[in-house]
Amino acid sequence: MYQPINFAHKFSLFTEQWQPKVIAEMNDYQFKVVKIHGDFVWHSHPETDEVFIVLEGALRIDFREGEVWIKPGEMYVVPRGVEHKPYAGVETQLILIEPRGVLNTGHEGGERTAVNDVWI
C-alpha cells in the first residue's frame, strides 16, 4: 500500500532524452525525471522558479552572464524569469521540480517542447 519512489528504478524505465516524466506530485508541484545529453535551447519561465537536482552525469546551466556546474548530489534553483540554457557533455540524469503545467521550453515553444504531464 505504501511504496517509496525509487529514482534509479524510474530512470531504468526509459531511454529517450529531453522528455521529462512525472514521478510524484506535492500539492500543485511536480517531480520529474529526465535524461539529457547535449545542448538545449535558451528559455525562461516568467511565472516560476525551477529546481534541478543532478543524480548522474554533470549539468551545466548557461546564463547570459555566467554559468553553473551541477554535479551528482547537488541542486540549483533557477529564479523565475531568468534566461537559461541547460547543457550536458555526457548523458545526465536530473530531477526537475516545478509547478504542474510548466513546459520544458518555457514560453519559447518550438520543436524541443516536450509533451507535458507524462507520468512514469
Added chain:
Amino acid sequence: MYQPINFAHKFSLFTEQWQPKVIAEMNDYQFKVVKIHGDFVWHSHPETDEVFIVLEGALRIDFREGEVWIKPGEMYVVPRGVEHKPYAGVETQLILIEPRGVLNTGHEGGERTAVNDVWI
C-alpha cells in the same frame, strides 16, 4: 556568482538531530536538510503535502494503518492531513520539501518543535 548547493557539504556543517535547516527556496517552498535518529512524534500537516528524500541511512514513516521504508535514492510524499511518525534506526540524512512556514511537528506542537526558518 553562480554556485550549486551541495548536499554533503550542507550536512557537514552541523551535527544536531531533528532540527531542519533551510538550504534553498523555490517560490514559496523550502528545501531543508535534517539529521534524524530514533522516534519522532505523531503529527500531520492539514494544509500541505510533505516530501521526504533520503540521502543516507533509512527512514521509516509509520502511518496509523501501515508504514513505508525510504532508503537512499528514494522519496516519498506524505499527503496533507495524514498522520505520520518518522523513525530512523541509524542516523539518517533527509531532504524535506514543503511550503515556507511549515513546522516539523505540524499542528501538534510540543517540545519536539524545532525553530523554523533557520538557514545553513
